[in-house]
Each structure stands twice: as structure tokens, then as C-alpha cells.
Amino acid sequence: MRQFTTDDLTAIMRGCAGMDQSGGFNGAELHVSYSDLGYDSLAVLEIQAEIQRRFGIPVGDDAMDAMPTPAATVSYVNTLLRAGV
Amino acid sequence: MSAAVITGIGVIAPNGIGVADYWAAVLSGRSGIGPISRFDPSPYPVRLAGQVAGFDPAALIPPKLIVQTDNWTHLGLHAAALALADAAADTGALAEYEMAVVTASSSGGTEFGQREIEKLWRHGPGHVGAYQSIAWFYAATTGQISIRHGMRGPSGVIAAEQAGGLDAIGQARRVLRNDASLVLTGGTDASLCPYGLVAQLSTGWLSTHHDPDLAYRPFDPQACGYLPGEGGAMLVAEDAGHAAARNAPHVYGMIAGYAAAFDPAPGSGRPPVLEWVIRAALSDAHVVPGAVDVIFADAAGVPERDQAEAAAIRAVFGPGAVPVTAPKTMTGRLYAGGGALDVATALLALRDGVVPPTTGVRAPAAGLGLDLVCTEPRPARLRSALVLARGYGGFNSAVLVSAAPAASGGGGPNKEKEAMTCGSSPRTT
Numbered sequence: 395m396r397q398f399t400t401d402d403l404t405a406i407m408r409g410c411a412g413m414d415q416s417g418g419f420n421g422a423e424l425h426v427s428y429s430d431l432g433y434d435s436l437a438v439l440e441i442q443a444e445i446q447r448r449f450g451i452p453v454g455d456d457a458m459d460a461m462p463t464p465a466a467t468v469s470y471v472n473t474l475l476r477a478g479v
Numbered sequence: 480m481s482a483a484v485i486t487g488i489g490v491i492a493p494n495g496i497g498v499a500d501y502w503a504a505v506l507s508g509r510s511g512i513g514p515i516s517r518f519d520p521s522p523y524p525v526r527l528a529g530q531v532a533g534f535d536p537a538a539l540i541p542p543k544l545i546v547q548t549d550n551w552t553h554l555g556l557h558a559a560a561l562a563l564a565d566a567a568a569d570t571g572a573l574a575e576y577e578m579a580v581v582t583a584s585s586s587g588g589t590e591f592g593q594r595e596i597e598k599l600w601r602h603g604p605g606h607v608g609a610y611q612s613i614a615w616f617y618a619a620t621t622g623q624i625s626i627r628h629g630m631r632g633p634s635g636v637i638a639a640e641q642a643g644g645l646d647a648i649g650q651a652r653r654v655l656r657n658d659a660s661l662v663l664t665g666g667t668d669a670s671l672c673p674y675g676l677v678a679q680l681s682t683g684w685l686s687t688h689h690d691p692d693l694a695y696r697p698f699d700p701q702a703c704g705y706l707p708g709e710g711g712a713m714l715v716a717e718d719a720g721h722a723a724a725r726n727a728p729h730v731y732g733m734i735a736g737y738a739a740a741f742d743p744a745p746g747s748g749r750p751p752v753l754e755w756v757i758r759a760a761l762s763d764a765h766v767v768p769g770a771v772d773v774i775f776a777d778a779a780g781v782p783e784r785d786q787a788e789a790a791a792i793r794a795v796f797g798p799g800a801v802p803v804t805a806p807k808t809m810t811g812r813l814y815a816g817g818g819a820l821d822v823a824t825a826l827l828a829l830r831d832g833v834v835p836p837t838t839g840v841r842a843p844a845a846g847l848g849l850d851l852v853c854t855e856p857r858p859a860r861l862r863s864a865l866v867l868a869r870g871y872g873g874f875n876s877a878v879l880v881s882a883a884p885a886a887s888g889g890g891g892p893n894k895e896k897e898a899m900t901c902g903s904s905p906r907t908t
Contacts (some may be wrong), residue, residue: 412543418614432543439609440546447605 398449398471400424403464406444411437424465431464445471483652484883486727487566487715487821489558489666493529493708493810497561502827505835506856510809512691512706517590517671524687525680528671528696529708529811547610548584548623549588551669554816555620556627558713559663563628566715567728568661570628579632579659580625580866581651582713583643583666583815585870588615596674606872624663632659637666637815640870641777642739644711644818644876649737651716660721665819667711679707682871684781696783697778697791698851699804699841705780708807711816712823721884731826735863736764736879743873751775753875754791757809757865761795764863768796771879773834773857775821775866779812782844788867789847798848802857806835818868818876825864825880833858 401420407413411433428438435458442461451466451474455459461467488498493511495501498636504511512527520526529727536545536553539560540811545553559580563570570578591614598606613619618636625634633654637646642665651664670679678686686704688694695706722730738759743749761768774796777788792803806824828834834857843851869876 410546412541412546414542436547436609436613437543443609479739 396449396475398445398468398475400468403441403467406441406448410440410444419464425463427462433445440465449475451475482719483655483716483730484719484722485714485734485826485880486717486722486729487562487564487568488563488731488826489561489563489713490820490823491531491534491554491558491561491710491712492820493531493710496531496534498565498827503711505806505809505824506833508809508836508838508854510691510810511708511836512695512811515671518673520676523673523676523680524683525676525707526689527691527706529706529813530671531708531710544623544627545738547614547847548619549591549614551584551588551667551670552614552620552623554669554710555667556580556623557711558665558667558711559624559628560714562663562713562823563727566717568715568754570630573661575629576629577632577660578628578630579654580621580630580634580661581637581647581654581662581664582621582624583637583639583647583819584617584620585640585643585668585814586670586675586678587617588619589670589678590672591615593674616621620667624712630663630665632662639876640872640875641814641817642868642870642874642876643815644820645737645822645866645868645876646739647819648714648716648734648822649739649876652734652737655718660718662716663713664716665711665713666815667713668814668816669709670707670814671709676707682781684784686780692839695780695808695811696839697776697780697808697837698789698847698849699840700844702780702782702785702844706811708811709816710810710820711813712820714819714823714897719728724785730883732829732880732883734878735881736760736766737877738763739874739876741873742875751787751791751875753788753869754794754865756875756877757791757795757867760865760879764881766863766879769795771801771863771865772861773825773828774801774803774863775804775825775864776803777867777869778807779835781870782868785844786847788869789849793848799850801850802834802852802859803849804834804852805837808838808840818866818878821866821868822878822880825866829861829864829880829882832861834861
């Protein structure tokens with residue numbers, strides 16, 4: 395089964411959310427909210443849309459609440475992948 | 480009432496970035512007109528434009544801001560940063576609600592929009608980015624400058640095609656009277672993508688000439704339309720007392736007068752309003768026509784519009800009475816950026832006592848009655864400059880800038896001109 399990793403998220407954010415091309419997350423940052431990391435709600439929408447496109451999974455309207463941080467995003471997407479939706 | 484003075488200039492033009500580079504280009508006649516390279520123009524009748532060369536947004540603007548903004552906003556953000564630096568305005572130290580942003584935009588984020596439309600055609604609605612919702616919008620540049628520099632006073636955007644840059648400056652002065660002590664104003668535009676260019680073609684006013692030296696020659700007997708350009712200028716407009724209190728390093732001049740009006744509907748038989756607008760701007764500044772030392776023309780490059788502008792100038796000033804110039808021949812018409820760049824150029828002309836040239840024109844068409852400054856710069860004693868702009872759709876605006884009041888660091892009064900003014904306080908409003 396396909397896994398969604400922090401590296402996948404980093405690549406997506408470099409592509410669509412203006413993350414520095416050399417940027418990434420240290421351990422603590424994975425648990426910081428997108429807003430505190432400097433990404434606004436439109437950036438999170440962009441990230442969700444890109445996940446949807448690349449992984450072929452529907453990211454629903456509840457996703458914004460379900461993935462407030464990078465770590466929560468990774469776990470939420472893997473839940474969807476495991477459920478085979 | 481305290482005067483509104485200009486204390487900072489940020490230029491981002493096809494023939495130069497920054498005041499020094501741009502002004503040197505203008506005085507030496509260096510043009511920024513060339514073949515369009517931002518996209519393949521070969522399928523289109525217009526293939527030349529003024530493009531800003533050597534501008535690398537990635538080196539100047541944070542990546543998170545770049546992804547959510549159009550090229551026109553990148554240009555505006557950089558021009559704003561240059562203007563604030565030139566003014567030595569420390570926005571972090573000034574009262575955030577006393578600083579405002581009023582810019583002009585004529586076409587919004589067309590290049591960004593073009594990319595998203597292409598994703599829609601090729602891949603479907605799920606591929607259109609969320610940032611399209613804010614990147615296209617006319618107010619995006621104002622908003623992003625406001626956020627970036629923490630300028631939270633009464634801000635806005637004006638969309639009035641080529642007249643918008645002057646209207647923004649007029650609005651900045653209004654805001655300074657009531658609600659703010661410093662306003663970042665001016666405008667940029669960048670509509671050099673297929674969608675943006677095609678939208679401009681509908682006027683029928685663009686030049687389809689393919690020689691960069693001959694394509695845009697306003698007032699010339701061979702005038703054949705104008706070329707578009709990208710870029711513009713941002714200015715720091717400031718209450719004169721505020722500028723003096725913080726020892727602003729430059730006071731380029733003051734916004735002495737402003738007026739705007741709409742042309743009557745086509746077919747009404749009534750005359751265009753430009754003459755009225757010129758008179759209204761002079762009246763607003765409490766000066767008579769003889770106090771104007773140079774005119775920066777709208778310079779449409781379309782013969783009948785050139786004739787209409789020349790007629791308005793003749794009616795107010797008399798034939799050949801005031802030098803007229805249009806250095807925008809070196810940049811193309813910049814739409815919302817055009818009026819702002821002309822005001823910046825006028826202030827530099829006042830500072831250095833020189834009228835920049837209308838390059839590419841050897842002599843104006845017979846019968847226009849214009850003293851057009853062609854080819855070479857002309858040294859002159861300049862105390863005030865009138866800037867004109869007309870926007871597609873009937874917009875007409877005029878701004879009169881004059882040398883700063885003596886108290887703010889400007890030169891002494893010009894006795895000869897003062898004697899010709901009609902108000903008791905001709906240089907301050």
C-alpha cells in the first residue's frame with residue numbers, strides 16, 4: 395500500500411506553497427500549526443488540492459480541521475490511503 | 480493645511496530599475512522597447528513592448544509571497560520597497576494606522592490568470608490554484624504592500640486605465656488631509672501575456688509597427704498608435720510637517736493640484752473634458768497657466784487623440800507656450816504605472832532643471848502647436864510640472880507637482896512665476 399511521507403509533503407509545499415527549495419521540517423515544526431509556520435489558509439487549500447491530484451484521493455471539506463499541522467496531515471492522508479477511499 | 484510632499488520614489492521601468500538607473504536612461508534616451516520575450520508574440524499583430532529587464536523576483540521577494548502574487552504585484556512590491564528605502568521611512572517605527580497604501584491597477588493579475596486558465600483547459604477545475612482567488616484582484620498589490628510593511632491606514636485601489644496612476648496620487652493627497660501622515664502611492668501594471676495583450680487589442684490603438692524606433696511616436700506626423708509596457712513607480716507621499724519632523728532625506732516636490740473627469744459618451748457631440756481637467760487642476764493649485772513650466776503629455780500616439788490633447792493644451796496655455804514632453808516613448812504606455820512614472824519623472828526634472836526628451840520624434844506634426852521637446856533633453860528652470868493622463872473608457876486626470884515649499888527643504892520662490900499666480904498662497908494648499 396502506498397504511504398504518504400513527510401518528504402512527499404515537503405515536495406508538495408515546495409511546489410505550490412512557496413516553501414524554500416532547500417526548506418523542510420525539523421522534528422518540532424511537524425507539530426506546529428501551518429498558520430504559525432507562516433502558511434495561510436489558501437496555502438493549506440493548495441496543499442490539499444495537490445495531495446488530491448497526486449494521490450488520487452478525495453480530501454474532503456473536513457480536511458482543514460483534520461490536518462492543522464504537517465504531522466497531522468501525514469497521518470490524515472495515510473488514514474485515507476489505508477481506508478482505500 | 481499642510482502640503483502633501485513626495486519624499487520617496489521607487490521606479491521599476493522597462494529602461495531602468497531604481498531612480499538613478501532610470502533617470503540616467505531617460506536623459507540619455509535609452510529605450511526599454513524591444514521584441515516581446517515573455518511569450519511568443521508571433522501569432523499577434525503587436526510584437527514589441529517595454530519589458531522590465533533584469534528583474535528577478537525570487538531574489539527580492541519571499542517565496543511564500545511570490546507563489547500567491549502576479550508579476551504585476553512583484554513589480555509593485557519591489558517598487559514600494561525602493562520608495563520606502565529612498566524615503567528612509569522606517570515603517571516598523573511609524574504608527575501603523577497613520578500609514579496607508581493607495582495604488583492603481585488597470586488589468587490586475589492577468590499573467591497569473593492566464594496560467595490558471597490554461598490549467599483549467601488542459602487538466603480541469605481541480606487543477607486551478609486557490610491563489611487565483613486573490614492574485615488576479617486589482618487590490619492585490621495594495622493589500623500585499625500593506626501586509627508586508629504593516630501599513631494599516633485607509634487603503635485602496637483605483638482602476639482607471641492609464642489615468643489611474645494620477646488618480647491614486649490624488650487620492651493619496653486626500654487621505655493625507657484627513658486620516659494618515661504617510662501614504663505609499665502610485666501604480667504598476669504588467670499585462671504582457673497572450674490574454675492580457677489580446678484584451679488591449681480591442682481598443683484599436685496599439686501600434687503594429689515592427690521597428691522599435693518607429694512604432695510609438697506620439698505627435699509625430701507618422702504616429703501609428705502606442706506600444707504597451709510593464710512596470711511603473713511607487714511614491715511615498717507624506718504630510719510636509721510629518722516629513723520635516725522625521726528629517727526625511729528628500730523632498731522632491733509637492734502635489735500642488737489634481738483634477739479628474741470623464742469624457743462625454745461617444746456620439747454625444749459634446750467636447751472631450753481634458754481642457755476642463757487641466758483648468759481644474761490649476762485652479763485646485765491656485766495657479767494660472769503661466770505658472771506651469773513643463774507638461775508631461777498623455778501622448779496616446781493615435782493621431783486623433785494626439786490632436787485632441789494638443790488642442791486642450793493650446794486652449795489653456797496658447798500655442799507653443801509651454802514645453803511638452805513624453806518620455807514614455809522609451810517605456811511604452813504602462814497603464815496604471817504610467818501616470819505614476821510620469822509624476823516621478825516630472826519630480827526628477829524639477830530637481831535637476833532639465834526636461835527629458837520625447838525620443839523617436841524629430842518634430843511634431845504641423846498644426847499641433849506644441850513645443851515638443853524631441854530627441855535631446857532641454858535644460859530649463861522648472862518650478863512646476865503638469866502631468867496628464869487619459870485612460871481608455873473616458874478617464875482624464877491631471878496632477879500638478881511643484882518644487883517643495885521652502886520650509887520643507889525646497890529652493891527659494893520663483894518671483895517671476897509667483898507674480899503670475901492668482902491665489903494668495905500659490906504654492907501651498
